[in-house]
Amino acid sequence: MPTTFAVEFENVTYRYPGTEASVLEGVSLRVAEGERLGVLGPNGGGKSTLLKLAMGLLEVQSGVIRVEGESPSAARRRGVVGYVPQKPDAEMSAPISVREMVVLGASWRVKGLARVSGEVRAYCDRMLELTGAGSYADRAVGKLSGGQFQRAMIARALACRPRILVLDEPTVGIDAAGQSVFAELLARVHSELGLTMLVVSHDLRAIAAGSDRVACLARRLHLHGSPSGLTPAVLAELFSHDIAGIIGTGAVHVHAHAASECAAHGHAPPGGDSGSGVSELVGLAVSAPGAGTKDKPEGGT
């Protein structure tokens, strides 16, 4: 049976108006229905632009994007995509409770004399419980911690019954313990609702923990395949600009090479000067399930 794709990018290039360099160049990727795709890349690598294009918030200039077979903006208008923003620009002084915020996500189209149905309210309550936000549903949003607000935002995105859930940097500001709880939450949402999920992050843990497939993006697509393809060499290439800015280009090669050697021999990379960042990063890739093996990436440009 042919696979149905929820999101398709075909040779997409994007350049912001008034700038010379393209943010995305020749990106092609497909997300199957019900699949969890993690998009990993450095800051400025084009991840958020990819999301904005997928949601129709930016007009594609070159290439084709289809969301459930139609244009991204048409899919957005139909409420196909649920969106959890990276950094909420919400006015936290607004007098609004978590429940009101979630119901708004599902009912903003209701106007005038019409009322929000009991069925919609019940579904919102169910999403609040599913995300663990039910216990503070009547609390004002201004009184929530970062993690609590993140759950409320996921509940709001789910309340409009999307078929695709898009999360932009969902683990920013959450500590390591919170991240594993968050990964469990996303796994629970995925298994219960069977959604297609698109998670964008520069955090390797967030991507490795909860993705069926990964796409490594730094202007171009460096890898599009299983998480086992996250080899030290791929990561070093992907984050080369970030790392070079911290420790210098020469050190990158040394550490990446050292980590590759470690991966090949099945032990941890040297931690003598792990504060440099690259050995920690690449070491994490080595410890990721299946990483460091000789799996061939499935695609990419």
Next chain:
Amino acid sequence: MTLAEAPTLWELVQLAPEPLLAGAALALMCSVLSVLVVVKRLGFIGQGISHSAFGGVGVSAMLAALGVISTGGAAEFGIVLGFCVLTALGMIAAEGQRKTSVDAAIGLFLVASMAVGGLLSHAAQRVAPQFGQPADSRSWESILFGSIIVTDRRDVVIGWVACIVVVGMLWWWRRAVTFWAFDEHTARAFGVPTGAVKSLVMILLAVAVVTAMKLAGVVLATALLVLPGATALRLSDKLGRTLALAVGVGTTGVLGGLCASLLFDLQPGPCMVLVMTGMFVGAAVIGWLRGRRGANSTMAA
């Protein structure tokens, strides 16, 4: 005057029915809008819109000098209102440009409108005799520095029509407006037509500002668009309660200030502003005491 000699509330209503009715309309309209103004930080935009009325006054003065419209009529009010609405929409358009901040856009329109108003009004006085019209600058005072104590039956009608239009439209689109006010960036991703909602709010703000200026003067217009919302938000974090409190503060401020001015033969505008300022200070103290009590109980636990 002793307390025994003071007129009763009913006697005050009989003494000044039009100012009380016009004041009630302004209080209701501006108080509802003030919650939006404070949450979305639109106070400076309100200032920009109110000062742009000078441009509208200049245009209407010139048209009156040319004999096209009559001074002090509905056409004059309509021109000033239209000028303010166009200015508000212009501010949004300028804000959308990448290189223009909202502050710069407001400042640009504010000074340009005042300059246009000044030049046209001056020119109108020189042109008027050539067209057989009286050269006066009455419209400056009558439109920009109205006094609620001299409102007549026509002003009451203007006030209540504006109030019904503003509150009615906000109520009709209350969910989309609330989503936009709370989280504009995410609302757009959810499909909310944020540009249209923003334009609607700006137009309603312009209607409220111009009406309040015409009926009560520019200082009271500004106070009514900020103080009720700011006071209510100090006391409540529930949407319905905040709106009710804002209306209560606005109504008490306008009617209380008006009664005080009639009782003690004082200027009504400053009395109203001071009553509302007093309520804001009281609310701030209550909020501070609540915060301290909350902190103490947390420490005790």
